[in-house]
Amino acid sequence: QVQVQQWGAGLLKPSETLSLTCAVTGGTFSDFFLAWIRQSPGQGLEWIGEFDNSDTANYLPSLKSRVSITVDKSKRHFSLSLTSVTAADTAMYYCAALRFFFDPSRHRFSIYEDYWGQGTLVTVSS
């Protein structure tokens, strides 16, 4: 059974660096894309970035200069770093392990199963 557990600091001051980590237990680690998503209070969902099976990280363009997703395969951990935070970065942050398959008829990957962390509420306030 796959489970995802996340942790990290929930209260930051402006200009500090947000740092969150997720651990994936169960399953085959290489079967997953690893993603970070955030949700501002009372707002919708925003895809921050994703680490895929080619060891490539893709990021939301508006955050690209400040964000980094790293993966430690030996520990089955993946982490999010977001520098120079402001109040606008206040949100619930989720990590997700996304099980994928390759569809040869479409020459692309599809996500067919997801496992999410419990979420970390990050508040940026002076």
Place this chain on the structure above:
Amino acid sequence: EIVLTQSPATLSLSPGQRATLSCRASQSLSTHLAWYQQKPGQAPRLLLYDASNRAPGIPARFSGSGSGTDFTLTISGLEPEDFAVYFCQQRGSWPSYTFGPGTKVEIK
């Protein structure tokens, strides 16, 4: 960036009724669209991928259709646990796998 629009914003229905939710994309997605369910205090959960395929463990009352720019999520008979917020998400165009703003299905 592809923009997703969902309608209605809120759907008020009774248990047992049929729910029909719409998601419209600003550009063609082929069938690269997913639907998620989110309940208060919980992370989202994948319901459907590639527009019409149910994720493992998702009941058959959830179905999806559409391609290109217009997609529909149908819940054939609402169960009490189905009252939640539903988001569509496009996976047709990186670098931004955008979500729609959501449709809240509430008890009438």
